[in-house]
Amino acid sequence: MRVVIGEDLFLLREGLVRLLKAYEFDVVAAVGTAPELLDALVEHRPDVGIVDVRLPPTNTDDGLRVAIAARAQIPGLPILVLSQYVEQLYARELLADQAGAVGYLLKDRVFDDDTFTGAIRAVAAGGTVLDPEVVKKLLGKRTKTARLSPRELQVMALMAEGRSNAAIAQRLVITEKAISKHAAGIFAKLGLAPSDDDNRRVLAVLAYLDG
Amino acid sequence: MLHYALLLLVILVAVYLARCRYGARYLDGKTGRWALLLPLCTAAFAGVIPRSGTTGYLLLVLMPVLVAASGLVMVRRPRLAAKAVPFTLLLLGLAGLVLARKYQDMAEVGYSMGPLDSHWYGLTPVSNWAVLSHLIVPEALLFLAAGMWLLFRVQAPGAGLTAAAARRLWRSRGKGVLPGQELLLIVVAVMVALLSGGFTDWAGPVLATTAANLALAGALVMLMLRSRLWAATMAAAGLVVLGFYGFLLAEFWPTVPGGTYGLVSLNDTRTVFIGGFLQGAVLMAAGLWLAPRVMGQHLGLREAELAARAGALEARAGVLTERVQTLTQTRTEVVDTAAAELRRIERDLHDGAQARLVALGMSLRAAERLFGTSPDAAMALVSEAKEASSKALTELRDLVRGIYPPVLADRGLADAIRALAMDCPLPAVTDVRLPGEVEMPVASAVYFSVAEALTNAAKHTHAKTVHVEVDYRDGMLRAQVADDGAGGADPDRGTGLHGIERRLAAFDGILAVSSPPGGPTIIAIEVPCALSSGKISSC
Numbered sequence: 001m002r003v004v005i006g007e008d009l010f011l012l013r014e015g016l017v018r019l020l021k022a023y024e025f026d027v028v029a030a031v032g033t034a035p036e037l038l039d040a041l042v043e044h045r046p047d048v049g050i051v052d053v054r055l056p057p058t059n060t061d062d063g064l065r066v067a068i069a070a071r072a073q074i075p076g077l078p079i080l081v082l083s084q085y086v087e088q089l090y091a092r093e094l095l096a097d098q099a100g101a102v103g104y105l106l107k108d109r110v111f112d113d114d115t116f117t118g119a120i121r122a123v124a125a126g127g128t129v130l131d132p133e134v135v136k137k138l139l140g141k142r143t144k145t146a147r148l149s150p151r152e153l154q155v156m157a158l159m160a161e162g163r164s165n166a167a168i169a170q171r172l173v174i175t176e177k178a179i180s181k182h183a184a185g186i187f188a189k190l191g192l193a194p195s196d197d198d199n200r201r202v203l204a205v206l207a208y209l210d211g
Numbered sequence: 212m213l214h215y216a217l218l219l220l221v222i223l224v225a226v227y228l229a230r231c232r233y234g235a236r237y238l239d240g241k242t243g244r245w246a247l248l249l250p251l252c253t254a255a256f257a258g259v260i261p262r263s264g265t266t267g268y269l270l271l272v273l274m275p276v277l278v279a280a281s282g283l284v285m286v287r288r289p290r291l292a293a294k295a296v297p298f299t300l301l302l303l304g305l306a307g308l309v310l311a312r313k314y315q316d317m318a319e320v321g322y323s324m325g326p327l328d329s330h331w332y333g334l335t336p337v338s339n340w341a342v343l344s345h346l347i348v349p350e351a352l353l354f355l356a357a358g359m360w361l362l363f364r365v366q367a368p369g370a371g372l373t374a375a376a377a378r379r380l381w382r383s384r385g386k387g388v389l390p391g392q393e394l395l396l397i398v399v400a401v402m403v404a405l406l407s408g409g410f411t412d413w414a415g416p417v418l419a420t421t422a423a424n425l426a427l428a429g430a431l432v433m434l435m436l437r438s439r440l441w442a443a444t445m446a447a448a449g450l451v452v453l454g455f456y457g458f459l460l461a462e463f464w465p466t467v468p469g470g471t472y473g474l475v476s477l478n479d480t481r482t483v484f485i486g487g488f489l490q491g492a493v494l495m496a497a498g499l500w501l502a503p504r505v506m507g508q509h510l511g512l513r514e515a516e517l518a519a520r521a522g523a524l525e526a527r528a529g530v531l532t533e534r535v536q537t538l539t540q541t542r543t544e545v546v547d548t549a550a551a552e553l554r555r556i557e558r559d560l561h562d563g564a565q566a567r568l569v570a571l572g573m574s575l576r577a578a579e580r581l582f583g584t585s586p587d588a589a590m591a592l593v594s595e596a597k598e599a600s601s602k603a604l605t606e607l608r609d610l611v612r613g614i615y616p617p618v619l620a621d622r623g624l625a626d627a628i629r630a631l632a633m634d635c636p637l638p639a640v641t642d643v644r645l646p647g648e649v650e651m652p653v654a655s656a657v658y659f660s661v662a663e664a665l666t667n668a669a670k671h672t673h674a675k676t677v678h679v680e681v682d683y684r685d686g687m688l689r690a691q692v693a694d695d696g697a698g699g700a701d702p703d704r705g706t707g708l709h710g711i712e713r714r715l716a717a718f719d720g721i722l723a724v725s726s727p728p729g730g731p732t733i734i735a736i737e738v739p740c741a742l743s744s745g746k747i748s749s750c
Contacts (some may be wrong), residue, residue, distance in 0.1 A: 084608060085611070085618075087618050089622075089626060089629055089633055111601060
């Protein structure tokens with residue numbers, strides 16, 4: 001799997017490259033600034049771009065802007081955004097094009113190799129992976145909890161974190177069939193028309209973000 | 212003789228009209244009856260015009276035609292005729308003044324009066340240059356006064372303007388100048404007019420001098436209207452100079468031919484004494500009386516101005532003193548707050564991230580030793596270390612948010628407030644309208660104010676929704692957080708709001724809380740600040 005990395009801190013960049021190589025990812029480019037990153041993403045069209053939100057030159061949200069710009073040029077280009085902090089605002093902006101294949105995680109998640117590589121693969125496969133921190137904030141909204149049952153909320157949260165039905169079933173210790181039923185209930189309550197499951201998952205998360 | 216005939220004719224016409232069917236039309240109208248005076252006034256000019264030279268004879272022939280024409284106007288357009296009467300009277304008065312001047316000149320050069328030179332001015336037969344000229348002046352003034360009176364009486368064109376000017380003069384009396392002082396300027400103007408020669412000939416020079424004098428009079432009236440004090444100043448100076456000029460004329464007579472000075476021709480010792488010394492003394496006295504008063508008023512004005520300025524300075528000093536007090540207080544508070552904040556950060560780092568990193572190091576060190584002997588125990592220690600680093604990161608993240616929120620640094624105030632609203636447990640509607648970027652210190656203060664307000668709304672009020680509005684108008688940044696909760700919040704209860712208040716005070720910002728029982732609760736803040744021309748943010 002081909003990966004492009006955009007991270008300005010040398011130690012973190014090298015650490016990421018080492019980690020990904022250990023898991024047999026093919027790191028085709030690892031750059032430290034926003035313009036270089038955009039060039040690399042457009043040139044290499046990787047299976048996943050791993051992008052730090054804060055990048056030079058302005059050291060604000062240049063990485064996020066590059067991610068959105070790259071996806072505008074190449075629709076659906078899978079991007080996993082890493083950050084020291086997570087904002088619903090940024091999650092919403094990343095998901096706004098409704099193309100899926102987006103991840104938004106705290107940098108801490110890199111510690112857990114399996115979760116991290118799992119997230120990379122999920123994004124590469126077109127899934128949506130949001131950090132549990134974001135999901136927690138989403139579920140904190142009172143009006144939203146009113147519409148879904150507690151069980152559906154649990155399923156929704158795990159879905160937003162990018163987990164598959166099987167993984168959710170394992171986590172909640174219920175059958176996969178029951179998960180499918182809950183998912184259908186969630187989609188119905190959010191007014192999402194039947195379509196392919198992956199896309200509906202993206203839309204469900206987006207509908208949640210939009211409130 | 213023609214003059215008598217014309218006069219008689221006019222009187223007859225007037226009497227006839229008064230009795231005939233037209234009479235009612237004139238006598239009934241409020242202004243119409245004054246129309247009867249028009250042919251009379253026109254006829255009066257017949258006595259004034261000279262009887263010598265081509266112009267004289269031409270005018271003499273024209274006179275009956277003019278009188279007849281004015282009679283016709285009187286009959287056909289009585290209102291128009293009535294409005295023309297005051298102007299005719301004023302013209303007649305002016306002509307009288309000019310005549311008086313001319314006769315004095317004639318007497319001065321010792322010109323004897325011939326049969327053709329005898330005139331009528333109004334009711335005065337002029338058969339002697341020197342004596343009767345003195346009767347003409349009062350009569351001319353009478354005509355002028357009557358003209359002015361009628362001007363208002365019949366509401367002739369110009370009456371409104373004249374009345375407005377008079378009202379303005381009247382109203383401004385006492386403002387910086389004694390009432391009527393500046394009217395002495397009229398005396399100066401009349402003196403100058405009388406001194407300007409060239410009246411011996413009726414042609415060019417007379418008209419030119421009259422025009423110049425009228426222009427001068429106009430300018431002086433303007434001066435009187437614009438600045439009474441300066442008009443009075445000019446009058447004082449003019450009176451002194453003219454009086455001194457009278458002395459000079461009398462002193463050097465007859466070495467220098469005196470000519471006419473004021474109302475008197477200087478041609479013997481008596482007239483030199485009366486005309487030169489006496490008139491000069493009167494003028495000089497008036498000027499010297501006026502001068503110190505005018506000077507006093509100038510100084511008074513200056514003093515008043517200085518006093519006003521001193522008052523303004525004093526008021527400003529008061530404002531500045533108050534400002535210094537406010538600044539001293541807010542600075543102390545800001546320094547205290549900053550110190551407390553630094554202490555808190557130090558403590559958080561010391562007890563949190565720092566302690567966790569120490570623990571992490573110790574776990575790794577222990578794991579290092581255990582790897583050889585019991586790998587399972589070592590692995591457990593490494594997992595522990597991983598967890599410690601994760602917790603340290605979380606704590607650092609929270610700490611950073613409390614110091615300076617990353618989203619505020621990345622996106623500025625507008626997006627940061629939207630992000631706040633999204634993180635709020637309550638459904639929050641934002642309306643942020645900022646036409647530029649707010650300076651970071653102010654943005655930070657406003658951000659934390661809104662954050663505190665949102666936290667309060669979520670915690671205490673059982674609100675269903677909360678509205679956040681931020682806008683910028685006239686150099687003032689306003690933010691308002693309004694919820695639909697139960698209200699009854701006590702502004703003095705929370706320490707959070709007090710901290711916010713202190714923080715805003717450093718920027719001259721204020722915080723107001725309105726929370727009547729039953730709601731809604733509205734927290735409003737206002738901070739004066741400038742916007743930099745950054746990107747345009749709007750919802």
